[in-house]
Amino acid sequence: MIITKIPLDQVQSYLPLPLYSDSVAAGFPSPAEDHTDQALDLNEHLIAKPSATYFARASGDSMEGAKIYDGDLLVVDRSQRPEQGRIVIASVDGQLTCKILDINNRCLRAANPDYEAIPLPDETDLVIEGVVMHVIHHMCWA
């Protein structure tokens, strides 16, 4: 029988020890310990339906009257109904465009007097790519 010598550092065994999230109290226990909550999650506040939500970057000044500025981040939900007066992402000539949906006057309106309204094509052709739910605008670039 051949006996092979095994270096000690290769025969360490593995013994996981339980790790408690509470540390051992060395002073007074925290009075808040039994009352902790999860920290607030902004996603929960801004996104109702994650599987139907996407982010987009605004480009241009036609929606400044609705407080959407160039470079702002838009939170868009595809599952929402495009109703009268809602700010939507529409496909205009194959391009994603952000405008106010004015079904009553059959047009997409800008929120800036410098821009003309875009007449809606036949209802069947209009494709709404989601409703803008929130605008995230940076106030301070840290």
Added chain:
Amino acid sequence: MFALVDCNSCYAACEQIFRPDLRGQPVIVLSNNDGCIVARNAEAKALGIPDLAPYFKLKPMLKRLGVHVFSSNYPLYGDTSNRVMETLRQYSPSVEVYSIDEMFLQLDGFTMDLNDYGQQMKQSLWQDVRMPVGVGIAPTKTLAKLANHGAKKIPQTNGVCVLDSPKKWQWLQKRMPVNKIWGIGSRLSKRLVEQGIITIADLAAADPRQLGNLFSVNMERTIRELNGESCMPLEESPPAKKQIYCTRSFGQRINTLAELQQATCLYAARAAEKLRAQDSLAITLHVFINTSHHASDTYFNSKTVKLDYPTNDTRMIEALVKKAVAALYKDGYSYAKAGVGIVELQGRSHKQNDFFTAGQSMKSEALMVCMDGINAKFGRNSTHVAAQGIGGRWAMSQKMLSPAYTTRWKDIPEVIC
């Protein structure tokens, strides 16, 4: 009852989500490395573009026909697939992700009209995700797959096909060849045709025991499932893989041993990552290298090698791969492809220590956990074994890659205001 929801030309449809200008246009997607065509939408199929054809051969024709061509964008496809799954969870608590573009749903005890329910699924997947799908509903998974086929091929179904009575599924089975059944490949169907089994209806009418003995227990199950007897349950958490492969074609041909070793070490690292993710240890590796099939002088060789002890340590696996490639390598060839497979593996919890040989040390376990942790946080390959080299020529070529619209901040779609 099971529903099978299958995305229509999934990758091509993903490319159209944030490009409304491409809807109604022919779109194709290429494999890794822009090698061959792996997805074509209906418009591209109508132009007669063949599946799995090499891209370089068709390039002039695609350009002339105005086909939109994309490199594969897996971050986009993966995220879209998750959205499809999340949307489907609203329709059943039990969803099995069968592949990136196919999901099974369990609909047991649902009393509503299943055709309407299928239409609702289809509509909300288009509304919420912009993914076109076909839905097949039937009492077994094999029949649901068949129903899905019907949903795609028969326009009157409007994309949803429910086979809830023998009369309905027999109608379809009579009209379809046996090679269209789930799990019956071309070799198996050839043998079946030799037995006089030509349509699916022929197979459904065969004796399950007899054919089970002649072929395999899977064949018996398939026959029972074709007759409405459910034998394959929903698998919500996929079983651990029995083999893990990582194979790629190189961006450019490789003709030195050092580069070939670096490339295969990278694939070994990827395979080892997958191995650790499913908590397994590697025992035997399969390494292969080959030239292009189109080359004037072809060479193809592979080698199977065994590790000293079961391990998931990338360093051990890469060292062995390097040695194997050195043994396989022959001078004077231009190599086009290589791969590393972990062909024998075991669960880490089943590990048996051998008294006379050392096992994987605690130190290497800790190092791998640390490496995976860093790479998960800072991006793939942030840390790697130096044997992989840095920025090799074998790296994937993806010349027509679309933005990762939903997974990278700098890539989110721009909207005109």
